[in-house]
Amino acid sequence: MADTESSTNNVSADSPDQQSSQDSKLEFSADEEILITMVYNLVGERWSLIAGRIPGRTAEEIEKYWNSRYSTGE
Template sequence: MADIDHSSDNASADSTEKSCQTSDVEFSEAEEILIAMVYNLVGERWSLIAGRIPGRTAEEIEKYWTSRYSTSQ
């Protein structure tokens, strides 16, 4: 019986892990549009993109982009 409970714990952990892969930070519509526009100009140069959006880091921008537009799904 403990094995059954353990397997359900793994399912919960998997769900949590998948939700952590998506962007935790909320972006406004204007920020999303700006990210897409600058990405089209400079590509995956996250620090350049983040430099155009006050208060955002390159890591936040990259995490947002890959969670939203990843082609590996």
Template sequence: MADLDHTSDESSVDSRGESNSQDSKLEFSEDEETLITRMFNLVGERWTLIAGRIPGRTAEEIEKYWTSRYSTSE
């Protein structure tokens, strides 16, 4: 029974690891950040258009990045 408890602990560690990998996906390189900023200044909140210029990124990821980094409290 002690082995079952240990297995349960490993599962929760694995779950946290998966969560961390999702968070790391929202880490952007300096080049990506620069491109997002430039594109935002040109086209505004057209996340799909911006995402189309960054391979492997979705509009949702870019919008989350932007709002977490540049959101204003108005």
């Protein structure tokens, strides 16, 4: 029973941490921004290839960053 309570507590404790870590991951360093731009110019919108060059980043994060930064208002 203690194991069940511990697991339940870990899940609820991890949820806010996961949200805040996701928010902080959307902040990109200057080096990451330069790398994203350079690789984008080479391969285009191939987000998984770009993310493969930046440890700890997902294709979704890269795409969300790019679209928020460089999207055109058509």
